[in-house]
Amino acid sequence: MPLDFYLNATLSGALTGLVYGLMALGLSVIFGVVRVVNFAHGEMMTAAMYVAILLAAALGLDPLVAMFPIGALMFVAGYLLQRTLINPFIVRPEHTQFMLMVAVAIILVNAQLLIFGPNARNVQVEYALDSYAIGEIIIDKVRVYAALAALAVAAALFAFFRFTLTGKAIRACADNHLGAQVVGLNVKQLYAITFGIGAACVGAAGCMLLLLVDVTPVQGPGYTLLAFIIVIVGGMGSLTGALVAGLVIGVSEALGGLLILPSAKSMATFAILILVLLFRPEGLLGRRA
């Protein structure tokens, strides 16, 4: 196969990977601060994707525009979920948290099956078939747009954590829980905001991904797992790590699909996970414990 064939695949994998990275960023933010693993992450993203499909059908909204109201909606949903359901579980043993989040995930999958049926759906945007050509390399327009949107949201998130008092307070909670109580931070509220931010991230990522893939109700668990793998590969608690690992996984999926079999793309993902666990258990950008 010619070289530009691989270049094409690498580039498009990297662009998709940035969207994966944003999805995983949501999981990483929630875990890093609230210390709860959101096992309903992929299911929440799927829910956001269905809302985007509805908005596209009803109002003709481009998913990249729908991303804003959907992000806001997901923030509110995440905030309330944390405030009402998850908060009482924070101090309970991890396996009960796990059961709770799995229950939320199962309810979401079944609700989606009930409402939307088992068939795959998608959104057709006008520019779905457009592409940019740079020499021999051809890139889909949708992929470029999705990746740029993912980068923009990630940059906004970094700025939020770095420059706003609320963002700093969330980092303070993650840094020292007792210290946060000592200075009088409203930790419960900050946890709920954090969960909302994580949900908004994954909701936005879902809108971007909708330009690239079909949606089915049963896809949720697969994306939860993928987000989980990306967070581990990138390093628990490292936001840049999640983005970088998303990129790596995106590229590996694309090349794995090309070199081995299209259906074997997640094999490459797991191979990377195993290699990282063996040789760099703290993750690519994680801090050594």
Next chain:
Amino acid sequence: MTLEVRELDLYYGDAQALDKVSLSAAAGSVVAIVGANGAGKSSLIRAIAGIETPRAGSVRFKGEEITGLPSYRICDRGIGQVAEGRQVFPTLTVRENLEMGALLKRARPRLAATLEEVYALFPRLRERAGQAAGTLSGGEQQMLAIGRCLMGQPELVMLDEPSLGLAPTVVQEVFQIVRQLNERGITIVLVEQNVAASLKLAARAYVLENGRIVMQGTGAELLADDRVRQAYLGL
């Protein structure tokens, strides 16, 4: 009375940490709490601050009942804390740490002005403003913990072993600062393993043993008491 604690009971599971503890602090005074390791001094401070929930008893601040309020509400009433082990935010910068102290409703509008005051009190913190708090020396971290507490514009400050693990000259400095805060009109509750120094500073002092107040008096009275001298001053 600025602070009035009545018959406070605190349990960790089945283990009782505080048993009918009562104490009071007059406005603008220094109150010392003395006790051996595990006596319950930190538990008492955390219970007053709302970080632990007492099983029985009451805490009143400036005449108002604050028992059972969440910690952020109690802080917002004007009770600040310099906790055991300093509890700074290690990956946040010094400046960010200080800002975190001022997110209370009572303090937020004056954040910038208070920050200047704290920098004036601790010039070292201004020099290190952009540095991660985890990279500071123990003494600097203690100054940061005190500065962060002041950012909340407290009327009462509870300090839990602020001189623990510090070099003698720094210990001097810490006591100097406590005196200064008190001169500014801040009521102080001081827990110190440096018993002599804290009793000298204290208008009123309490001895805590196994979660109970076993002795109380003016600082001078306890300083002259044979049992206190034997048990806590090694005389």
